[in-house]
Amino acid sequence: MSEFVLVSGMFTGPHVWDETAARLVAAGAGVHAVALTGLGGTRPPAGTDIDLETHIADVLAVIDSVGRAGGGEIVLVGHDYGIHPALGAADRRSESIARIVYLDSGLPQDGVPALAAVADQGLREETMEAARGAGASLPPPSRDRWRRLGSTTGLTDAALDRLTALASPQPLGTLLGPLRLTGAAAALPMTGVLCTGNGASIAMVQARADLGEPTLRALADARVAFFELPTGHWPMLSGPAELAVTLLKAAAGEGRRLTPVDAARPPAHLRPFLLEVPEVPRERTGRVDLYVPPSAQGPCPAVVFVHGGPVPAEARPTPRDWPILTGYARLVAGHGVVGVTLDHGLHSVDDYAQAASDLAAAVEQVRADPRVDADRVALWFFSGSGLLTADWLRRPPPWLRCLAANYPVMAPLPNWGRLGSRFSPVEAVARAGSLPLVLVRAGLETAGIAATVEEFLAAAYACGAEIEVVDVPDGHHTFESVDPDEASREAVRGAVRTVLRHLTD
The missing domain is CATH 3.40.50.1820 (Alpha/Beta hydrolase fold, catalytic domain)
Structure with missing residues (x-):
């Protein structure tokens, strides 16, 4: 069975994966939720800056540990911001990764900071304002402001309360530093899991690829597959059972493929x-x-x-x-x-x-x-x-x-x-x-x-x-x-x- 390495998004830690991880383990898979430094993980010595490279190192440590244990094939899952350190680590250990799963996330590019993937313009401005001040981190959202990061559709009141209670400040360096990629990870099989309640769908990706957007047109490749989940931006909390099933199917190479654009089939x-x-x-x-x-x-x-x-x-x-x-x-x-x-x-x-x-x-x-x-x-x-x-x-x-x-x-x-x-x-x-x-x-x-x-x-x-x-x-x-x-x-x-x-x- 697969070994799932799970990387959570902004303000969150390994706890968000608890229910999904339990279902994956019950199915016989190995599960390793990465504790990103400062986000539910260990704190560095006082005065040490936390940046994207810190989080990439966190993911690399887990990948190397799983590799030394000689388990199954590694499926690397990045949710939201988590796709940035996940992809950075996959780029440096491409020989160890069987598949990358983009869980309701963007498509990070070389040289682009994670902040560019934050859709909410106000949140981007707040981040830049915080960077100009003396603070080293961005405060986590209050209970009613998680919607700035994505749809909370499907979250129970208890799940939203827990998400808020266990949230951590996001180190600014993780959002502002550029992601450096060599291109090695681009050759790996990948799966996109799109949450329709958050406004994403396979049809939309297909339409954007048909329009000629280069990064999306490249996804019309046999090694790339897609799934949809009818929920909001935190499927590990709103639909952990469905997410676990989807991840297992992704690991097996299942999923829908985009249709390539060609002269015989106009978009x-x-x-x-x-x-x-x-x-x-x-x-x-x-x-x-x-x-x-x-x-x-x-x-x-x-x-x-x-x-x-x-x-x-x-x-x-x-x-x-x-x-x-x-x-x-x-x-x-x-x-x-x-x-x-x-x-x-x-x-x-x-x-x-x-x-x-x-x-x-x-x-x-x-x-x-x-x-x-x-x-x-x-x-x-x-x-x-x-x-x-x-x-x-x-x-x-x-x-x-x-x-x-x-x-x-x-x-x-x-x-x-x-x-x-x-x-x-x-x-x-x-x-x-x-x-x-x-x-x-x-x-x-x-x-x-x-x-x-x-x-x-x-x-x-x-x-x-x-x-x-x-x-x-x-x-x-x-x-x-x-x-x-x-x-x-x-x-x-x-x-x-x-x-x-x-x-x-």
């Missing part, structure tokens, strides 16, 4: 639009493309289609040329309305302010075009651009005749951290007034995104917003590409009819 975002649309020519100016009705007589209403994201900066073609968006733009142009697509700068979850600025500039450019009726414009958002709706919901301009959104993200996903109140459609919708809203909801949406949609709808209904929901019961995220059936086609037609009605009333 979802590059598949043909599901409806026949007229061949309206594209006019490109800067970041903005216009599809002007050929038979237009005088200024026409316009619909601005706003792509989702985050989209890697290196993605080609860029979103304004994706068939879904050009399909919608040509479709409305066939109805006498100017269709607009654009590229905005949402390349990471830290880029929402830039994307909002790009969108505002594009809208003004469109409204200034003499072929556009500046008083009759609709905005139509997709997927991750849903958070950008907040600016327009909070202060709807009189020329905005309708706001639509397809399978939108309407609140930051738990693993995105906090983006501030500006990008909170749930809060902003109370000020939308009589602005007509159209929301196209995918019935088979991923759990994390579906939860944000339901939260938004609850807020919209509570304040009496004028909202119409178009349901696609058997549709997935980007249903126009992945579910091009008659139900999806009718949903697109119905949503377009509704938006155009509000533009022309």
Whole structure:
């Protein structure tokens, strides 16, 4: 059987693995929970700094001990921050490691500190502020602030109380020092265990790989497998039995694989639009493309289609040329309305302010075009651009005749951290007034995104917003590409009819 070496995340120690470890042992596996120095482990002599190298040494000591004992193959599991010392140790003992398991963690890169993987911008700023002071560590979260690190979905009150009571300050050096990798660990088999309650899913990883993100495209390899767990960021506490089963399967090489991108299988975002649309020519100016009705007589209403994201900066073609968006733009142009697509700068979850600025500039450019009726414009958002709706919901301009959104993200996903109140459609919708809203909801949406949609709808209904929901019961995220059936086609037609009605009333 395998020997599991378990490395815990920020502020936590070996105790978080107790229930999972017991189940692994009962299954005949060996288990070694690493006591990271300062995090439930030994304290160094006074005045000794604790940094990432200290924690890498802690993991190496356990790996070497297991190797000397002559046990089974070592499966190295890193949760959250723990993947950084785990990967650093695997890079130096690659010959001793059978598999690395990334448990709801990022993908650390050479030269990048662990702090870069912390999604919550406020927590990153607090860490840097603490580093500028005299302190050597970051205080652990209070009971109600663990959500800054990830979703607490599935945690009982008792588990959250224990997590808080046994938490340790995080030594600042462990977060600020760069991780040094030679590349040896990159050749090892790996398994990603994604917690869907924390906003992650295999479908999302596949989509990002399809978009051309280099670090994720490399995961479409036979030696890489994935599992999903329907829980929050601490599965060893919220689902220890399920996690133990998953780790045993991972050790056996099981799991789902990503589908490599090739010419015979275009990724979802590059598949043909599901409806026949007229061949309206594209006019490109800067970041903005216009599809002007050929038979237009005088200024026409316009619909601005706003792509989702985050989209890697290196993605080609860029979103304004994706068939879904050009399909919608040509479709409305066939109805006498100017269709607009654009590229905005949402390349990471830290880029929402830039994307909002790009969108505002594009809208003004469109409204200034003499072929556009500046008083009759609709905005139509997709997927991750849903958070950008907040600016327009909070202060709807009189020329905005309708706001639509397809399978939108309407609140930051738990693993995105906090983006501030500006990008909170749930809060902003109370000020939308009589602005007509159209929301196209995918019935088979991923759990994390579906939860944000339901939260938004609850807020919209509570304040009496004028909202119409178009349901696609058997549709997935980007249903126009992945579910091009008659139900999806009718949903697109119905949503377009509704938006155009509000533009022309």
